[in-house]
Amino acid sequence: MEYIKKDLGSYKLHMIKTKKFKTIRVKVSFRRPIVKNEITMRNILSDMLVQTTNKYKTKRDLAIKAQDLYAASISSGNTRIGNYINTDIILAVLNDKYTEDGNFSNAIDFLHEVIYDPNIENEGFSEEQLNIIKTRTKTSLESLKEDSSFYSLIRLLEIMDKDSPMSYRMVGYQEDLDQINSKNLYQYYLDILKKDLMEIFIIGDIDFTETEELIRSKFAVKTFKKSRKKYYLDEVKPRKRKQVVIESDANSQSKLAIGARLTGLTMYERNYPLTLYNIILGGGEDSKLFRNVREKKSLCYYINSVPQKLDNILIIRAGIDKKNIKKTVSLIDKEINLIKKGKITEDDLNMAKEFFVTAMDSLLESQLSILDHYYMMEVLNTDDIGTRLRKMNEVKLSEVVKVAKKIKIDTVYCLEGVNNERD
């Protein structure tokens, strides 16, 4: 696998050459500091772009075009990267070797059309299309609670810190949706093209020179952009005494979500010992939480932990019976405290390292993960894969324990199921 980065002024072009895949993926990313009431607008926009264009006025026309390019696909999505909001528009298309000459170049034209030639009428996005997307978004916002596991996570973060970007609902907000019209959406679109930081990534069995030329000629963007806002959220001290909030809903299972704060972590600790700590606690296939809360005590079907290192928090989630809330929380507490006290072994550490190595190796088998990895290198200055493997392998047990001491539970949230069992 070879990687080349070119600064083309308005954007950086990242090219990764690998013979492993018959597909070529092109990802165009736009990002800017996140503003809460722009999230819904941005979701609508990225959805609109991949539904119709100036040339393909109906979703069906656009779908047929994609199919004609030998089942090419274009998708879009928004994510938060710490203090930033990011939009990806991704094209996946078979290499010309498996289709016909010129198919890739045509697919790039198609991608360009989707981004730069949208379905505009009278200085605004197509009203008809906008209504369709708004209705759909409204429905999904209304049905948010149906995914009770996801909803419990949203509630946990809001209860921990409702003003922090970490608790912003990336699905958007009803009140913002109501404000969106075809005109202000178009203005926002123009603003993104003008101000957002932009990257283009290409991965596949490509020729560097040809591909660069192709992209240069098709994506002749001429704006100069800059942003100084940092990606990591500011640290927040955990509450002295953890808060416990229980809400109820008509589900049969209760969803437990626990938020812990990370304070005083160095960049090294965040990227290395913390990763291993989490694999040992609840991230790995055979974590302490899985083994002791699920397998030994039969309290749940799923239980896991995830660090959000840009937000300085760690989240633990489980689906349990409501009568077991206290018991489960105290078992989780116990596992966290045991690691703090240094009750982990070299075996635990080695297992976590193996887990990480496999995750890295597997990363190289997925185009999207490779692109993500290079994107994080670009924005967060993270190490390359070789360095990550080497440094991770050198992490000492004492370093993991030191990180464990910087983790403290802040909020325990439970969305309690009050539905009586059917049988």
Added chain:
Amino acid sequence: MKEIKLKDLDQNCYTQTLKNGLNIILIPYTDKKNYFITYATRYGSDINAFVPVGGKKGITVPNGIAHFLEHKMFEQEDGVDPFSFFAESGTGANASTSNTSTQYICYGTKEFDKNLEYLLKYVNEPYFTDENVEKEKGIIKEEIKMYNDIPESVLENKLKENLYHIDPHRIDIAGSCSDIDKITKEDLYTCYNTFYNPKNMFIIIAGNFDKEQAIKIIKNSLDTKENRIDRITIKEYKEPKSIYKKEEEISTNIKVPKIALGYKFAKEDLKINDELELDLYLSILSTILFGSASLFRENVRKKNLMTNFYFEWDNIQKYKSLLIYSETENPEILIEEVQKELDHIEIDEKDFERIKKVWIANEVKMIDYVETTVNNIYDDMIRYHKVIDNKVDLIRKLDIKKLRDLISRMKFNNRAKVILLPKKIIAKKK
């Protein structure tokens, strides 16, 4: 070892059958670091009545037992948890139960030999005790409750329950909480001893490994394993052609109504005898009618009639059912649109040819990933009992005349309809 070229896909596949009947399928890749292994049995939740090994009379076992058995296979007499074993080399492991099969998988990049050997070992060594069976009930009940909280899952279960009268396919794979309470250690051994025999099982491996070495390990572990039952007699349910319950409305904890439609067809009436060929024609039909580039989708989208839409074909022994799911504010209007579409089917040759092109491209795309490759071959082994090495060619040869003939034999009036509606009462606040 037999070499099979997966035509048009630049990939080879090797197969071998051991003396005891176990089928082995190997797909070595030269450019990958990872591997994916599945060890599977043709035993899923649709089998609940059969003649057990060594027995003469048929028995009926509690629902949900295939899935329960899958969970319990992770219990080992030496106390070592298979998850822990695989985790030592950073290898992932899992298992899953479907209506027709159960599989045990592991995937990783290291210690291929050791992991393959262990996967075979632990699936071959059941260890059920009264105590460990009781303990599992708590975990499985939480799993059942998790799915009961997902409206889509409730809808799907209800649709199948209403489509079929007596076929066990109408019962959820995991069973219900009260089914789970009935399961005993003895039931588990009976099912294990009957269905976990070499002739009823197969192994598929794709990715980075040496094929000779893989065969050697498999032979070492399983060559001498006795096949204790040659043909398993499974109860055949005389499922009637009619629909069990044509209409049902359920009010539940949702905001926007959801609908499910099921159209049931007896295979004998469709008159395409080759199962794979029939599946391809049915599937191209539903894709042309309801896929992302269909006129139907554009039409209901313009009318703002639905917020999501999904369809698939459901299989039981003598039937094929088209299942359609959607979320809509106007259930009755949308259902009418679907029915109108199905009552007046017209197939445009351009659409037909385009979908073929898309499918061929998708076959090429899928071979890029070891997991999807294994999953595809797995499905073929379960459905068609062999590796399909010429799928691209079969797609190319699909004939519009034959599709039109098939359509002329299909009547879309044998239908089950389920609607989930928002509940009016709000859950009590604490």
